[in-house]
Amino acid sequence: MKVTVDEDKCCGAGQCVLLAPEVFDQRDDDGIVVLLDAEPREPLQASVREAADVCPAAAIRLSTP
Template identity: 80%
Template sequence: MKVTVDEDKCCGAGQCVLLAPEVFDQRDDDGIVTLLDPEPGADRHAAVREAAAVCPASAIELIE
């Protein structure tokens, strides 16, 4: 799995960070997503898929 994020779309809701904190973080100044791990291990795939599904801005893209 390869993960990309569109910082321009991100609204800073933070659901991705709550679901997959090893993969996503937020900038301190504005809460916009930062990608920590663009190719997470298989053990994190379910959490990353859920994070992408609940993202209100559809800012997370997955390539399986």
Template identity: 80%
Template sequence: MKVTVDEDKCCGAGSCVLAAPDVFDQRDEDGVVVLLDPEPAEHLHAAVREAAEVCPAAAILLGERA
């Protein structure tokens, strides 16, 4: 799994951090998403998919590894 985020779309809701804290964090100054792991381990995939689904701004994009 390959994860990318669109910081311009991010509204700082923090849903991604709650769903997958090993993969996402937020900047202290504005709450915008920070991607900690662009290629998370397989055991984190379900949490990352949930994070993408609950993101109110659709700022998380999932793809396959190249």
């Protein structure tokens, strides 16, 4: 799985960080998503998929390498 984020779309809701803190973080100044791991291991992929599904701004994209 390959993860990309569109910082311009991100609204800073933080659901991704709550669901997959090993993969996502937020900037302190404005809450915009920070991608920590663009290719998460299998055990993390279910939570990353859920984070992408619940993202209110659709700022997280998933693809297969």
